[in-house]
Amino acid sequence: MAEPVFAPWTDPEAKPLIQFRNVTKRFGDFTAIDDLTLDIYEREFFALLGPSGCGKTTMMRMLAGFETPTEGHILLNGQQIDTVPPNKRAVNMMFQSYALFPHLTVFDNIAFGLRREGKDKDFIQARVDEMLRLTRLSKFAKRKPHQISGGQRQRVALARSLAKAPKLLLLDEPLGALDKKLREETQFELMDIQEKTGTTFVIVTHDQEEAMTVASRVAVMDEGRIVQVATPDVIYEAPNSVYVADFIGDVNLIRGVAKARTAAPQATPAPKPVPEPATEAAQPALNRDPRPEPNAMGAWLHDNLLKPILGERPEDDAPKALPAPSPEETAKAKPAAAPDIPEGGLSIDWVDGQPALIAANGDAALDGKKVVLALRPEKLSIGKDRPDAPNVLRGKVIDIGYLGNISTYHVELTDGTKVKAQVANTRRISRRNITWEDDVWLGFTATAGIVLEDEA
Amino acid sequence: MRRFTLIAIPYLWLLALFLVPFLIVVKISLSDVAIARPPYMPQLDLSEGWAGLKAFFSELDFENFAFLTTDELYWKSYLSSLRIALISTLLALVIGYPIAYGMARAPDEWRPTLLMLVILPFWTSFLIRVYAWKVILAGDGVLNSVLVATGIISEPLQILNTNTAVFIGIVYTYLPFMILPIYSALEKMDDSLLEAAEDLGASRLSAFWMITIPLSKGGIIAGCFLVFIPSVGEFVIPELLGGSGTLMIGRVLWQEFFNNLDWPLASAVAVVLLAILVIPIMIFQRSEDRARERGE
Numbered sequence: 140m141a142e143p144v145f146a147p148w149t150d151p152e153a154k155p156l157i158q159f160r161n162v163t164k165r166f167g168d169f170t171a172i173d174d175l176t177l178d179i180y181e182r183e184f185f186a187l188l189g190p191s192g193c194g195k196t197t198m199m200r201m202l203a204g205f206e207t208p209t210e211g212h213i214l215l216n217g218q219q220i221d222t223v224p225p226n227k228r229a230v231n232m233m234f235q236s237y238a239l240f241p242h243l244t245v246f247d248n249i250a251f252g253l254r255r256e257g258k259d260k261d262f263i264q265a266r267v268d269e270m271l272r273l274t275r276l277s278k279f280a281k282r283k284p285h286q287i288s289g290g291q292r293q294r295v296a297l298a299r300s301l302a303k304a305p306k307l308l309l310l311d312e313p314l315g316a317l318d319k320k321l322r323e324e325t326q327f328e329l330m331d332i333q334e335k336t337g338t339t340f341v342i343v344t345h346d347q348e349e350a351m352t353v354a355s356r357v358a359v360m361d362e363g364r365i366v367q368v369a370t371p372d373v374i375y376e377a378p379n380s381v382y383v384a385d386f387i388g389d390v391n392l393i394r395g396v397a398k399a400r401t402a403a404p405q406a407t408p409a410p411k412p413v414p415e416p417a418t419e420a421a422q423p424a425l426n427r428d429p430r431p432e433p434n435a436m437g438a439w440l441h442d443n444l445l446k447p448i449l450g451e452r453p454e455d456d457a458p459k460a461l462p463a464p465s466p467e468e469t470a471k472a473k474p475a476a477a478p479d480i481p482e483g484g485l486s487i488d489w490v491d492g493q494p495a496l497i498a499a500n501g502d503a504a505l506d507g508k509k510v511v512l513a514l515r516p517e518k519l520s521i522g523k524d525r526p527d528a529p530n531v532l533r534g535k536v537i538d539i540g541y542l543g544n545i546s547t548y549h550v551e552l553t554d555g556t557k558v559k560a561q562v563a564n565t566r567r568i569s570r571r572n573i574t575w576e577d578d579v580w581l582g583f584t585a586t587a588g589i590v591l592e593d594e595a
Numbered sequence: 596m597r598r599f600t601l602i603a604i605p606y607l608w609l610l611a612l613f614l615v616p617f618l619i620v621v622k623i624s625l626s627d628v629a630i631a632r633p634p635y636m637p638q639l640d641l642s643e644g645w646a647g648l649k650a651f652f653s654e655l656d657f658e659n660f661a662f663l664t665t666d667e668l669y670w671k672s673y674l675s676s677l678r679i680a681l682i683s684t685l686l687a688l689v690i691g692y693p694i695a696y697g698m699a700r701a702p703d704e705w706r707p708t709l710l711m712l713v714i715l716p717f718w719t720s721f722l723i724r725v726y727a728w729k730v731i732l733a734g735d736g737v738l739n740s741v742l743v744a745t746g747i748i749s750e751p752l753q754i755l756n757t758n759t760a761v762f763i764g765i766v767y768t769y770l771p772f773m774i775l776p777i778y779s780a781l782e783k784m785d786d787s788l789l790e791a792a793e794d795l796g797a798s799r800l801s802a803f804w805m806i807t808i809p810l811s812k813g814g815i816i817a818g819c820f821l822v823f824i825p826s827v828g829e830f831v832i833p834e835l836l837g838g839s840g841t842l843m844i845g846r847v848l849w850q851e852f853f854n855n856l857d858w859p860l861a862s863a864v865a866v867v868l869l870a871i872l873v874i875p876i877m878i879f880q881r882s883e884d885r886a887r888e889r890g891e
């Protein structure tokens with residue numbers, strides 16, 4: 140994979156296709172968009188995520204030219220487009236309500252934009268046929284919008300907005316009415332189109348999975364503001380706020396007070412803290428005999444001049460370690476062994492009488508602050524035995540959500556906090572040993588969660 | 596059974612209030628004038644049974660219809676009526692469409708008031724309103740006084756007792772029937788359709804022609820028929836506002852009925868008028884049905 144990573148937003152030289160510069164949009168005294176600054180680059184697949192009413196459609200409408208910013212400017216290709224009417228913008232929009240022309244057939248709906256461009260008949264015929272094929276609507280070309288299903292209508296709207304092959308395509312919840320399979324197919328279709336045409340897409344969606352699948356970057360919005368803009372993996376793995384963590388996917392939020400950890404991992408939750416090595420990497424310095432090591436020149440001197448006098452130099456990559464423990468020994472030692480905990484980070488006191496939770500990736504600047512540890516359910520392990528993990532929680536299973544390929548266990552901790560753990564279902568239901576009311580252990584690593592400042 | 600009753604009610608209604616009177620008119624149109632009461636023959640005498648019925652039917656004929664073709668007054672009146680109705684309808688459309696459009700685009704909270712204003716004239720008698728136009732349009736009427744006083748014209752205009760006054764009267768009277776159906780069609784239209792058209796490269800004007808007009812077609816057609824059909828047979832407006840030269844079939848009908856007491860001929864005039872109007876009414880029905888099929 141020698142392909143360069145597509146990430147123009149990291150390149151200070153790259154020129155954005157769209158620039159929002161301190162854009163504010165008010166309807167009366169209601170602020171729909173609040174001082175928004177954002178760059179979107181050419182060939183991006185940019186997803187807008189956010190709860191209903193947060194201003195996604197308003198942003199799209201400003202891009203399409205149906206609303207003018209109350210304050211600030213929008214630039215397309217470096218040109219201010221605040222006053223350019225919609226029909227003069229190389230931007231097409233797929234409307235949330237589809238806005239299909241009810242008196243025109245599916246074919247004529249799709250051809251509408253091409254006809255306005257004055258394209259010749261054969262071209263229009265070919266292009267519309269292509270769009271019909273793409274959206275699998277060829278059979279319905281002669282029907283009127285009211286004679287097709289909701290999902291088919293949505294595809295007509297999509298085809299119509301794609302037909303002109305615009306520079307910038309705005310899709311307002313384009314796939315909401317499609318069933319899962321067709322939606323996934325259409326998502327890939329969209330990505331394919333994007334790849335082929337180089338069109339820049341801005342897509343509004345309520346479906347996070349969809350945003351994660353298609354988007355090069357995701358913007359999470361809240362009440363007219365952008366809370367975080369980042370690639371899907373960063374949004375998911377490193378949300379910058381509790382809001383984003385909570386909005387994207389399932390998350391357990393454990394509230395507590397952060398304390399900066401000192402270098403040594405003294406806060407191990409294991410009952411018998413044995414300073415025993417768990418892995419090779421963490422321990423080589425301890426195990427070796429403290430003896431002087433020759434440097435490169437010394438080794439050369441020894442090998443070439445002093446060997447006859449001093450004899451063979453001992454191999455330096457064979458450390459004088461203890462004999463490897465037998466498998467039985469390892470198994471026995473495991474529960475007692477201190478897990479490998481990276482140094483630094485934060486420990487979080489979350490409830491009295493429970494060991495503090497360790498977040499080695501926590502920002503030391505949060506020391507002493509109220510924080511939230513955001514933990515994805517799939518990062519928690521669940522079992523009947525105490526796991527070998529830096530952080531363990533104890534609780535009772537109160538509910539199990541079976542989702543086919545995965546199961547979600549709802550566990551009530553001893554203090555009443557409810558957390559979710561998600562486990563891939565590799566075994567059949569009957570073979571699984573955890574069930575309702577079982578006492579279980581949850582475990583997670585020192586870097587599984589993300590420590591965020593508590594906003595509440 | 597319930598469904599049958601449900602269908603039967605409107606049919607009985609139509610039968611009682613339209614078909615029966617119409618058949619009576621047809622019967623009279625086939626009779627002859629007589630100095631009698633009612634002033635035509637034959638009269639159906641059921642006391643004589645079958646023979647009476649036979650005698651009755653043997654006396655009916657198409658004389659009156661034949662007579663309508665001999666005097667050019669009649670077909671000229673028909674033509675003139677159609678022409679006046681057509682011009683009035685077009686005028687009402689040209690005036691009514693922008694009003695309906697403006698109403699449909701007005702802020703939500705204004706619409707009930709605007710709708711009220713359109714219906715308001717119906718609260719006073721039609722006759723009084725037409726009479727009011729007489730006062731406005733007369734040689735020394737309100738309009739001429741204002742125009743002369745402001746110096747726009749030096750001589751009063753002769754509007755009253757011309758076809759112009761008839762156009763004004765018809766357009767004024769029937770304008771709400773043009774506005775309301777168009778308004779209801781426009782009001783249902785989704786604004787985002789125009790945005791979509793603009794987004795796809797249409798100018799405001801072409802979006803209007805390609806989206807707004809086709810989508811309000813149903814309302815336009817309904818409005819035109821609601822104005823055209825009653826205008827053709829209009830009697831009061833040409834009588835009060837028109838001149839002696841204003842030929843309209845409604846006036847002819849009145850004269851035959853009340854001045855000449857020729858009920859059979861008047862009935863024949865009415866039957867022919869209905870026949871002429873049935874054609875556009877059927878076209879109207881067809882377009883309504885098709886609109887319903889389209890689900891609009």
Ligand SMILES: Nc1ncnc2c1ncn2[C@@H]1O[C@H](COP(=O)(O)OP(=O)(O)OP(=O)(O)O)[C@@H](O)[C@H]1O
Pocket residue numbers: 166169171189190191192193194195196197198235
């Ligand atoms: N023309 C308008 N007049 C007044 N308020 C408006 C107007 N258009 C939008 N708003 C308000 O602006 C806010 C943002 O609306 P917008 O349509 O952008 O939401 P959205 O994020 O697209 O929501 P959804 O996900 O439900 O589509 C909403 O609170 C809405 O009520």
Ligand SMILES: [Mg+2]
Pocket residue numbers: 195196197235311
């Ligand atoms: Mg929206």
